[in-house]
Amino acid sequence: MKTKIPLAVCLISGVIMFVQYFLSHPVAISIYSSILDWWQIIFAFTLFIGVAGFIKINLQSISRKKDRPYRLIALSGLILMPVLALIGGTEFGSPFLWAFENMLAPLQATVFSLLAFFVASASYRGFHARSIPAAILLVTAVIVLIGRVPIAEMISESFPKITFWVQNYPSMAARRAILIGIGLGSMTTALRVILGIERTYLSGE
Amino acid sequence: MNRLKIRWIIFAGLALVIIISYIIRIDLDTKPSPLVQKSYDYIESLPESTVVMFCFDHEASSLPEIKPIALAMLRHAIRKNLKIIGLSTFAEGTAIGYMLMTKTAQEYGREYGRDYVFLGFRPQHISVFLAMGESISHAFPLDYLGNRVDTIPMMRAVDNYDDIDMVISIADGDRTTQWVEYAGARYHQKIMGGITSAMITSYDPYLASGQLYSVVGGLVGAAEYEILLGTRAAGNRGILAQTSAHIYVIAMIIIGNIVYFRMRKGRG
Numbered sequence: 475m476k477t478k479i480p481l482a483v484c485l486i487s488g489v490i491m492f493v494q495y496f497l498s499h500p501v502a503i504s505i506y507s508s509i510l511d512w513w514q515i516i517f518a519f520t521l522f523i524g525v526a527g528f529i530k531i532n533l534q535s536i537s538r539k540k541d542r543p544y545r546l547i548a549l550s551g552l553i554l555m556p557v558l559a560l561i562g563g564t565e566f567g568s569p570f571l572w573a574f575e576n577m578l579a580p581l582q583a584t585v586f587s588l589l590a591f592f593v594a595s596a597s598y599r600g601f602h603a604r605s606i607p608a609a610i611l612l613v614t615a616v617i618v619l620i621g622r623v624p625i626a627e628m629i630s631e632s633f634p635k636i637t638f639w640v641q642n643y644p645s646m647a648a649r650r651a652i653l654i655g656i657g658l659g660s661m662t663t664a665l666r667v668i669l670g671i672e673r674t675y676l677s678g679e
Numbered sequence: 680m681n682r683l684k685i686r687w688i689i690f691a692g693l694a695l696v697i698i699i700s701y702i703i704r705i706d707l708d709t710k711p712s713p714l715v716q717k718s719y720d721y722i723e724s725l726p727e728s729t730v731v732m733f734c735f736d737h738e739a740s741s742l743p744e745i746k747p748i749a750l751a752m753l754r755h756a757i758r759k760n761l762k763i764i765g766l767s768t769f770a771e772g773t774a775i776g777y778m779l780m781t782k783t784a785q786e787y788g789r790e791y792g793r794d795y796v797f798l799g800f801r802p803q804h805i806s807v808f809l810a811m812g813e814s815i816s817h818a819f820p821l822d823y824l825g826n827r828v829d830t831i832p833m834m835r836a837v838d839n840y841d842d843i844d845m846v847i848s849i850a851d852g853d854r855t856t857q858w859v860e861y862a863g864a865r866y867h868q869k870i871m872g873g874i875t876s877a878m879i880t881s882y883d884p885y886l887a888s889g890q891l892y893s894v895v896g897g898l899v900g901a902a903e904y905e906i907l908l909g910t911r912a913a914g915n916r917g918i919l920a921q922t923s924a925h926i927y928v929i930a931m932i933i934i935g936n937i938v939y940f941r942m943r944k945g946r947g
Contacts, residue, residue, distance in 0.1 A: 495865075507813055510806045517803035564774070565824060566781045574774045579739040582771075586740035590924060594693045595686050597928045598935035612936075616929055622876065622899060623922040624707040646883045653884060 477677075481670045488668035528552065614640055689931060696927050700920035706911065707918055711903040714886070717893040718871055719755065719907045725844060727760040730837055732846045734858070735767040735776030736804075741851035741875055742775065747901035747914035748873040749776075749849045753783045755908055756847075757795070762833055764843070765797040766819070768804035768854055776849075777823055791824075792831045799823035804854065805861055812840050812866040840868040845892070849873040853881060859890045873900075897921075 487509070494506045529552070532545040555578075558570040565571075603609035620626050621637025666672035711719070725731070733753065737745050756763055765780045767773040777797045784795050791797075798819040801807045810818035815837060816828040828834050836842060846868055848855040855872040862868040869892050872882060876897030885891035895904050898921050901914030 503813065507810070507817065510810045510813075510818075513806040514801060514803045514810075517806070521802060564777075566778065571774055571778060574739075575778060578771075579742050579775070582738065582740040583742050587743070590697075591690045591693055594924075594928055594931050595689050598685070598689055598931040599682075600935075601932050602936055602939040612932065616932060619925045619929055622897075623925050624709045624899070624902075624918060625922055625926075627710065628708075641880055641883055642887070645880055646887065649880065650884050 477673070480676055481673070485668055485670065488664070492668075525552070693924065693927055696923045697920050700923040701916070703919075705919055706915065707902075707922065709899070709902050709906055709915070709918065711907055712900070714893050715895050715900050715903040715907070718752070718895050719904060721845070721871070721893065722752070722755050722759060722761075725759060725761055728762055729844045730762045730764065730833075730842055731756055732764045732766070732843050733776070733780070734846060734848045734850075734854075735765065735772035735779075736769060736848050736850035736852070736854035736858075737775070738769050738771040738851065739775065743917070744875050744898055744901075745849060745851055745873070746775075746779070747898060747912065747917065748895050748904070749779050750783065750912065751901050751904040751908060751914060752847055752849070752873055752895060753779060754786070754910075755904070757783050757787045757789055758908075760794075763795040764815075764834075764837065765795065766807075767800045768807060770800055773800040773823065792826070793833055796828075796831055796833055797823040798828065805857060808858060808861040809865065812862060812868075814839055840866045843868065845869050845871055847871045847873060850878070851875045852878065855882065855891065855894075856885065859885050863890055872896075 490505060491509065494502045497503075529549065532549050535545045536542055536549075555570065555573065558568075558573055562569040601612055601615070603612050617633065618637050618640055620629065621633045621640075626633035626637070663672060667675065722731075733749070733756075735749070753763070763780065763784075765776050767776045777799075780795055780797055781791075784791070789795055798815075799822060801819065807818055816834065819828050822828055822831065840846075840862060846858055846862060848858045848870060850872060851874070855870065855874060858868075858870045863870050870890075871892045872894040874882065874894055874896055876899070879894070879896040882891055882894055886894065895901065898914055898917045902911075902918040903914075905912050905914045
């Protein structure tokens with residue numbers, strides 16, 4: 475019973491969502507709209523779980539005196555933003571948007587921009603022509619790197635053309651193969667879940 | 680030289696290159712690529728009051744690259760007097776989208792509710808894409824400011840995708856793909872992208888098949904779009920830094936290979 479009910483719910487939901495795609499009857503549209511609403515409601519609860527988990531983990535670390543200053547900053551940020559929004563609103567010019575624009579956005583952009591430094595370091599340390607395939611990859615990378623910036627045309631008119639060719643033929647062929655593989659894999663998995671063959675989502679068995 | 684010292688030199692070199700690129704002012708001659716030209720021409724061809732949707736499908740981390748793209752496309756749409764519906768599928772994109780839309784609308788003296796609306800954020804983007812195909816006011820009963828969407832003047836004539844000419848997804852990940860897969864495939868919604876450089880190749884198959892109308896990609900795309908608009912802004916300011924960083928990375932690859940082969944030769 476413990477597994478039969480969830481399997482039945484999954485089967486019925488899966489079949490409904492599949493069949494409704496081909497129907498335009500008001501009842502089918504109404505069921506479809508209700509499912510979409512429920513989807514959002516369930517997802518909203520996962521956000522609550524995320525916030526609760528974040529608070530729990532940070533409080534545990536604080537009580538164990540592990541990374542205390544960082545955990546306190548993280549928790550104060552979690553509290554500060556909703557408080558600012560509740561007190562001053564979220565309209566243009568509000569303290570909430572000021573904090574977002576002048577604190578959160580630059581901090582996140584700074585962390586993300588570190589990637590450029592790691593790329594530069596990795597290009598020196600790891601991008602070596604150890605074999606013929608590695609050399610081909612290296613030359614292609616250099617051509618695309620130049621081809622994606624305006625100086626390419628100043629160096630040679632061929633650069634953008636070669637970059638275009640690399641992107642639109644070998645790269646796209648590989649990407650299409652991956653996408654087709656993902657599509658077939660998704661269909662197979664969906665069928666296995668709907669038919670109850672794949673049950674790992676129930677208890678990890 | 681030890682590894683840590685080399686790493687520090689590489690980091691400091693890159694920082695120096697980028698700082699100098701932002702200090703000096705060189706306007707690089709940027710020729711618009713066919714995709715940017717296609718995006719610009721499409722918005723240019725739309726008659727006044729056509730409704731377009733801007734979706735801010737990104738987080739704050741990609742703002743330095745995403746903001747010039749979003750601003751260039753928004754400025755064009757607002758300058759053309761198009762009606763704009765904004766929304767976000769990321770919680771962080773909500774504040775960014777609202778600020779960018781409001782700032783740009785204020786530049787041109789546009790009025791909230793009459794010329795543009797910001798719907799805000801709803802969780803679970805796929806259900807949002809699908810729900811808007813049935814009814815936007817059902818998917819978003821209230822806008823970002825808490826107004827009932829069905830009472831907003833601009834929204835009275837907008838029910839679902841049938842009333843929207845183009846969705847412009849400003850994205851730093853694969854969310855534009857999901858617009859194509861759900862709003863495009865099921866509701867035949869026309870979709871355009873404003874995406875980061877790193878994601879461009881991910882969209883090539885969708886562009887080649889025509890499922891994605893066009894894209895403005897990365898800082899280069901923003902710079903090209905600005906040139907078409909006739910105003911060199913953040914995209915053109917950043918392009919020199921990006922070009923210098925690319926040259927720096929290429930130099931690092933070359934130096935790294937010279938050192939590698941010399942060491943290999945030394946070992947016999």
